[in-house]
Amino acid sequence: MSRSYYIAGNWKMHNTRAQSAELAQALVTELKDGKHKYLVAPTFSSIETVSAIVEGTNIRLGAQNCAAEEQGAHTGEVSVLQLKDLGVQTIILGHSERRHTYKEDDVLINKKVKLALKHGFEVILCIGELLEEREAGKVEEVCERQTVKGLEGVDASDLGNVVIAYEPVWAIGTGKTATPEDAEVVHAFVRKVIACLYGDNAASKMIIQYGGSVKADNAAQLMAMENIDGALVGGASLKVDTFVPIAKFKS
């Protein structure tokens, strides 16, 4: 099965507009001959700036979240309509920082997933277990629940716009990466969950990224695994020198 690799940078709450512009500009130059699919997800306040820079290039524009409602009295939230207006193509949903710091549950995340898909966005649905859940032997239970509930009510015809990112929470921003073998076990399991929901063909096409302390020196080993189709990169996506080698890893 020839799934293409998809490397995404999640800039989280970093960078002013000027810093974002500088980084985006450099990535456009460095990745223009890159062979994989690419995305950057700047903080909301930098999206318009970065949009003008990546438009028409091989780098997609992402947002890190959206509101569960289209518009209205939702102080502090950002709507899919506003993201579309800025040229955003992809929305990251269910990131562990949204789930655990901002207490987003599966029901809310599912609402956002369906709204984003309805408006034609690609969605990167993040899933992954906490350290205590791993230690309690609940990796599969948690990943299955987050996948099934995250995709509840999503029609098979929209699945081409869904990417899953497996991000073990204990590996995010900690410097601890899951070993390629450990990650592969979960990726293969998640693909099985997708097969149960949507059939083998849909499952074999699903892009499943790994996230959690991906660096230049572990990217190729992770991506060599059969069911790992790319990376969602946090810390290492903030510098050209650390992101480009991941984005241009040799398969």
Ligand code: PGA
């Ligand atoms: P990290 O973050 O690469 O800094 O561990 C990954 C993520 O949160 O998507």
